[in-house]
Structure formats: C-alpha cells, structure tokens
Amino acid sequence: MEEAPSKKELKREEQRYKKKMAQAQGVICRAENRPFDQTILQNDCPSKRLFVSHFGCGDEIDQDVITSFCLENGGPLLNLSIFPGNTYGHLEFKEEESARRLIEQAMDVKNCVAMRFEGSDNPDRIVVFYYTPLRLDELKISEKMEIPTAEPATTGIIPGLYVYEEVITPEEEEAMLREIDQNKWTKLLSRKVQHYGYEFKYGTNDVDQSQVIEPLPQFCDPIIPKIEHILNEFKVSQEVMASKEKHTEIRTASELEKEGDASQWEPYLKHYGMFDQLTLNNYAPGDGIPPHVDKHSPFQEIFMALSLKSGVTMHFKKGEVVKEGEESKSEAQRDIYLKPRSLILFSGEARYNWLHSIAQRKIDKVEEQSAISKESDCTMTKLRSRQRRVSLTFRKVKFDGPCRCPYPLLCDSQ
Ligand SMILES: O=C(O)CCC(=O)C(=O)O
Numbered sequence: 001m002e003e004a005p006s007k008k009e010l011k012r013e014e015q016r017y018k019k020k021m022a023q024a025q026g027v028i029c030r031a032e033n034r035p036f037d038q039t040i041l042q043n044d045c046p047s048k049r050l051f052v053s054h055f056g057c058g059d060e061i062d063q064d065v066i067t068s069f070c071l072e073n074g075g076p077l078l079n080l081s082i083f084p085g086n087t088y089g090h091l092e093f094k095e096e097e098s099a100r101r102l103i104e105q106a107m108d109v110k111n112c113v114a115m116r117f118e119g120s121d122n123p124d125r126i127v128v129f130y131y132t133p134l135r136l137d138e139l140k141i142s143e144k145m146e147i148p149t150a151e152p153a154t155t156g157i158i159p160g161l162y163v164y165e166e167v168i169t170p171e172e173e174e175a176m177l178r179e180i181d182q183n184k185w186t187k188l189l190s191r192k193v194q195h196y197g198y199e200f201k202y203g204t205n206d207v208d209q210s211q212v213i214e215p216l217p218q219f220c221d222p223i224i225p226k227i228e229h230i231l232n233e234f235k236v237s238q239e240v241m242a243s244k245e246k247h248t249e250i251r252t253a254s255e256l257e258k259e260g261d262a263s264q265w266e267p268y269l270k271h272y273g274m275f276d277q278l279t280l281n282n283y284a285p286g287d288g289i290p291p292h293v294d295k296h297s298p299f300q301e302i303f304m305a306l307s308l309k310s311g312v313t314m315h316f317k318k319g320e321v322v323k324e325g326e327e328s329k330s331e332a333q334r335d336i337y338l339k340p341r342s343l344i345l346f347s348g349e350a351r352y353n354w355l356h357s358i359a360q361r362k363i364d365k366v367e368e369q370s371a372i373s374k375e376s377d378c379t380m381t382k383l384r385s386r387q388r389r390v391s392l393t394f395r396k397v398k399f400d401g402p403c404r405c406p407y408p409l410l411c412d413s414q
Helices: 007-032 060-073 096-106 140-144 170-180 224-231 238-242 253-259 268-272 348-352
Strands: 049-053 077-082 088-093 107-109 112-116 126-131 149-152 161-164 192-197 234-237 250-252 265-267 277-283 289-292 303-308 312-318 320-323 326-329 333-338 343-346 354-358 363-369 379-385 389-395
Touching: 007 049, 007 088, 007 126, 007 140, 049 096, 060 077, 060 088, 060 096, 060 379, 088 096, 096 126, 161 224, 170 303, 224 268, 224 343, 234 253, 234 268, 250 253, 265 268, 312 363, 348 354
Parallel strands: 077 379, 149 333, 149 363
Antiparallel strands: 049 088, 049 126, 077 088, 107 112, 112 126, 161 343, 192 277, 234 250, 234 265, 277 389, 289 354, 303 343, 303 389, 312 333, 312 354, 320 326, 363 379
C-alpha cells in the first residue's frame, strides 16, 4: 500500500502548484497584453472557456492527453487549440457546466486547476487551467498565428480532386528518400527540383517532346503499383474519344456505376498509358511554390502528387466559372492540408480551373475533427511545424494536339 504523503510533502507540493500558477498567469497576461481581470477569471466567475498552460512542447501527444482529461473530467468540447512553441492554449466546452465540473473536480489550490500530466514524457509535470472570458479569435496568440486554417484533404473537396492516404509505408518513404538524395538537386528560388522522364522546361512550363525518354527511376517502384491500382478506377468515354474535336471526359468506375451505363467507357490506362514525366520538389521549412495550373496542352488530364516526410497546406484558387453565354467571376479559395505519404490526383475542374500553390511559411494551421472525442462537432486547431517535404508529381506527356478543356481562362490552347 502506498504511504499517504506527509504534511511537509503536501506543503511542498502546494508551493510547487502555486509557483506554476503564478508563472502561467504571468506568461498569459504578458503575451495577451491585457489587464489580468480581462484575461483570467476567478473561480466564482465561471465561463465555458479556459486557458490551459504548462503542458510541454504542444505536440499531438499533449493535445490528445489534454483532450482526454477534459472529456473525462469536464464534458464535450467544442475546440482545443494549442500552439507549438507557446506554453499556453485555449479550449472551449460546449456547456459552461462542463468547464465548472473540470475546475471543481481537479481543483488543488484556489483559482487553479492542476493535473499531473500522465502520458507525457514528464509525469511530474503540472498542467494549469484558468477560466477566461476571451474567445479564441480574440486572443493575441491567434493574431500572431495569422495563418489560413486548412481543412484536411478529402476526395471531392474540389470537384475532380481525389485523395489517397498512406499509399506507402514509413519504411518505403525512408528508402525512397535515401535513393532520391543520391541524385543531384537543382536549386530554384524557393525550392530544389529533380526531373525524370522528359525534362521539364521552366519559363514555358512544358517539356521537350523530342528528347529521348528515360523510364521512371527505380525509387518509384513502391508507388507504381498503387498508382496503377488507382488509375485502373478511371475510365474515358469512347464516344468522346472518337471525336478529336471534343474534350475527353473522365469518370471513375464507381461514379459510372451510380450513373448507370459503363459500356461505352474504356480504361484510362489502356488509352493513355502510364505516367512518363516526373518532377520532384524539395521544400525546406519556409519554402513554397507560386500559384499555377500545370500547363494544359503538354500534359494529359490526370496528374498526381505524392507527399513525403512533411505535411503541408496547399492553397487552391478557382479560376473562372464558365457558363454558356455568360462571364462570371468566382473568388473561391480553399486551403487543404496534405498529409505525408498521401497522394492527390488532379482531374477535371481541379486540374484545369484551380490554381494551386504552397505559401512560404514554416507553420501550417489545420482544423480537424477530434479522433478522441466522440462528439462529431469537436474541432481541434493544430499548428504544425513544417519539416523538409519532398513531393513527386507524376504527369503524362500529351502528343494529341491542343487542350480542349471547358475552362478557357487558364488554358494555354484556347
Ligand atoms: O509540391 C507539390 O505537391 C506540388 C508540386 C507542383 O505543383 C508542381 O510540381 O507543379
């Protein structure tokens, strides 16, 4: 049986808690640059919003431990935001009652709720909670982090964009990078590149079609069967293919199944063949790529990009919505977070009518549903530090004349 702590030990523990509390209050009030009583509320003035402080480095483990603690000791959460490199975060319960329950259950010292940080690498750590009247969007820390909030990448988030996660294992990812790094990187303004198959020509953004083609390099071996499997889902319309004047429509097998008749469609791969041009981009944290569409006429409709090592927010901006006899402009924009080892496939509107880019930043902000909370409306805002990211863009060179896509605004042929 564990011995009960002595009076002296309890006193020491209380002093330690008090010191942590005072430190946390000081850090929050200084960083928020507001008077104490507008920043932190006393325990007899409850609020459904709380500051949480002293949790460690603010990584995903911290976020999960704090989430579990809040759900168990409080109730359903609406949002929990922690910011890497900052020692405090902000959370909001659905109901004030939940915040009150957490404060009451875990209160050790007046005006302070402290939890032992079990699950972290430092189980001795004490985490402190305070009521606050401030909403997340009122915090100075949020302003400092003025970064667009990205949504997790999902299929259909933009028409024609498909997303496939964990297409390779972490071991395959490491092995690919080792091989890739044995080859020479060419330095551009804000990233480094390698090209395979046809050489990519910057300036005209196309390829030298007369150049002798090299097969895709061996380091692609783990991903090629996955790409084939994905491309096998795609079909092209025989009817439209027969007419050289029309844009070739593309559908997936499951879309055709829903629509009814698949007999007039043939496999995309059979018609166009496997990708034959590959561009590698190496981004250090802070690097990016300016807004662009992959030039329409030199490449077939479908292209794919694989992310290695780091996730990143990709910004998409819609060109123009083209309607018959009418010119209308749309400013539609999406920020989409691509996970490492995920593959995105561009087709249709996403390929032809949306510019994509990566902003030059070191941190991305992602809002996602909590995997821990059963509540479907509990969102977690996470700041993710970028690491080195290497992307592989697979394209198929096109020899059959100009592009006839229905999006002339961003088309080099129309
Ligand atoms: O890094 C990426 O995922 C995108 C690369 C890209 O847009 C390009 O190579 O044109």
